[in-house]
Amino acid sequence: QGMFTYDPGFVSTAACESKITYIDGGQGILLHGGYPIDELAEHSDYLETCWLLWNGELPTKEEKERFIELVTHHTMVHDQLSAFFKGFRRDAHPMAIMCGVVGALSAFYHDSLDITSDKHRQKSAIRLIAKMPTIAAMAYKFSIGQPFIYPRNDLGYAENFLHMMFSTPCEDYKVSPVLADAMDKIFILHADHEQNASTSTVRLSGSTGANPFACISAGIAALWGPSHGGANEAVLNMLEEIGDVSRIDEFVAKAKDKNDPFRLMGFGHRVYKNFDPRAKVMKSAADDVLAELGVNDPLLAVAKRLEEIALEDPYFKEKKLYPNVDFYSGIILKAMGIPTSMFTVIFALGRTPGWIAHWNEMIAANSKIGRPRQLYTGPAQRKFVPLDQR
Numbered sequence: 478q479g480m481f482t483y484d485p486g487f488v489s490t491a492a493c494e495s496k497i498t499y500i501d502g503g504q505g506i507l508l509h510g511g512y513p514i515d516e517l518a519e520h521s522d523y524l525e526t527c528w529l530l531w532n533g534e535l536p537t538k539e540e541k542e543r544f545i546e547l548v549t550h551h552t553m554v555h556d557q558l559s560a561f562f563k564g565f566r567r568d569a570h571p572m573a574i575m576c577g578v579v580g581a582l583s584a585f586y587h588d589s590l591d592i593t594s595d596k597h598r599q600k601s602a603i604r605l606i607a608k609m610p611t612i613a614a615m616a617y618k619f620s621i622g623q624p625f626i627y628p629r630n631d632l633g634y635a636e637n638f639l640h641m642m643f644s645t646p647c648e649d650y651k652v653s654p655v656l657a658d659a660m661d662k663i664f665i666l667h668a669d670h671e672q673n674a675s676t677s678t679v680r681l682s683g684s685t686g687a688n689p690f691a692c693i694s695a696g697i698a699a700l701w702g703p704s705h706g707g708a709n710e711a712v713l714n715m716l717e718e719i720g721d722v723s724r725i726d727e728f729v730a731k732a733k734d735k736n737d738p739f740r741l742m743g744f745g746h747r748v749y750k751n752f753d754p755r756a757k758v759m760k761s762a763a764d765d766v767l768a769e770l771g772v773n774d775p776l777l778a779v780a781k782r783l784e785e786i787a788l789e790d791p792y793f794k795e796k797k798l799y800p801n802v803d804f805y806s807g808i809i810l811k812a813m814g815i816p817t818s819m820f821t822v823i824f825a826l827g828r829t830p831g832w833i834a835h836w837n838e839m840i841a842a843n844s845k846i847g848r849p850r851q852l853y854t855g856p857a858q859r860k861f862v863p864l865d866q867r
C-alpha cells in the first residue's frame with residue numbers, strides 16, 4: 478500500500494481552502510469575512526451574518542431587505558410534512574426528529590437534487606434557513622402534545638421562532654425584545670466555526686454530489702454528539718447533577734482523574750487554547766437575560782464558581798481548558814423556558830448558514846470527492862476456512 482500521512486482526529490490536516498471564517502485559537506480570535514464575532518454579535522443580526530457567510534460581504538440595505546423578505550416567504554412547511562411528526566413517538570429526542578425531517582425535505586423539493594444549478598442551490602439554501610426554525614418548533618410542540626403554530630411573517634427571525642415555540646392557539650406569546658435579541662445572538666454566535674466535525678461532515682457528504690437537505694441532515698447527526706453540539710445539553714445536565722456549589726470540588730476531582738471518563742462539559746476546545754471569544758459574549762448575554770426575567774438561578778452560581786475554579790486550577794491551566802460557547806448558552810436557554818432537549822436543536826439552527834456556506838464553497842471549488850485513506854492493521858491475506866473446520 479502507498480504511504481499516507483497518519484493524522485487521527487485530523488488534528489494537523491487542512492482538508493480545504495476556505496474564505497469564510499478565520500480562527501486563531503491561541504489568541505481567541507474568531508472572524509467571519511474578516512469581522513470579529515463580538516462586533517457581529519453586538520451590531521449585526523443573524524440574517525445579515527448569514528448573508529455575510531454566503532457572500533463574503535455585509536449586505537447593502539436593499540440586499541438585506543430583499544433577503545429578509547425571501548427568507549420570510551419560505552418559512553411555512555408543506556402541509557404533508559406535518560404528517561411525518563405523527564410517525565414519531567412523543568418522547569423522541571428532537572434531534573432525532575430533526576435528522577429525519579430535514580433530510581426528508583429533499584422528498585418535497587426535487588429541484589434540490591440538481592446541485593449544478595446556482596438557482597436551485599440558492600433556493601435550497603433559503604428554504605433551509607427559513608424552514609429549520611419551523612421544523613424545530615414543530616418537534617417541540619409535538620413532544621408536549623400541543624398543536625403546531627404557524628410562522629408569522631410580521632415577526633423577525635428569532636422572534637418568530639420563539640412565537641412558534643411558545644404561542645398556543647388560545648394565546649399569543651408576547652416575545653420580549655431582550656429575549657428575541659438574546660436568541661438572535663445565540664444564532665449569530667453559532668453561525669460558523671470553519672472545519673468542525675459537523676461542517677466537515679456536510680462537506681464530505683456534499684463532495685459526493687448529494688443534495689443539500691441530505692448533507693445538512695448528516696451535519697445535524699454529527700452535531701448531536703456530546704463532544705460537539707450535544708455539549709450544551711450535557712452542560713446543563715451536569716450543572717443539575719452538581720446541584721450545589723458545595724459539590725463542585727468533587728466533580729472537578731472526577732474530571733482530573735485519568736481513570737474516570739467524566740469531563741467537565743463546556744470546557745476545552747480542539748482549536749481554542751485561550752478563552753473562546755463566543756463564550757465571552759454568551760456570558761454577558763446570559764446576564765442580560767437573567768436580569769430581564771428576574772431569574773435567580775442557583776445553577777448560575779454553580780456555573781460561575783465552576784468557571785472560577787477551572788480557570789485557577791493547575792490541571793485546567795496547563796491543558797488550556799477554558800469555558801467554550803456551550804458553557805453559558807444553556808443557562809440562557811433554560812431561563813427562556815426552552816427545555817434541555819432542544820438546546821442542540823438551537824445550535825443546529827444557528828449553524829445552518831455555516832454548513833450551507835461551506836457546502837456552496839466546496840461545490841464552487843469543484844472539489845474532489847472526499848476519500849480519506851487508512852493504515853490497515855488487520856490480518857494478512859489468508860485462505861478461507863470452511864465452517865466445519867472452525
Ligand code: CMC
Nearest residue numbers: 703704705706708732740741742743744745746747796801
Ligand atoms: N474536562 C477534563 N479534562 C479535559 C476536558 C474536559 N472538559 N477536555 C479535555 N480534557 C483533557 C483530556 O483528558 C486530555 O488530557 P491528556 O492530555 O492528559 O490526555 C487533554 O485535556 C486534551 O484533550 P483532548 O480530548 O485530547 O482534546 P480534543 O481536542 O481531542 O477535544 C473537546 C476537544 C472539546 C472534545 C474536549 O475538550 C471535550 O471533550 N470537552 C468537553 C465537551 C465540550 O464541551 N464540547 C464542546 C466543544 S465547543 C462547541 C462545539 O465544538 O460543538
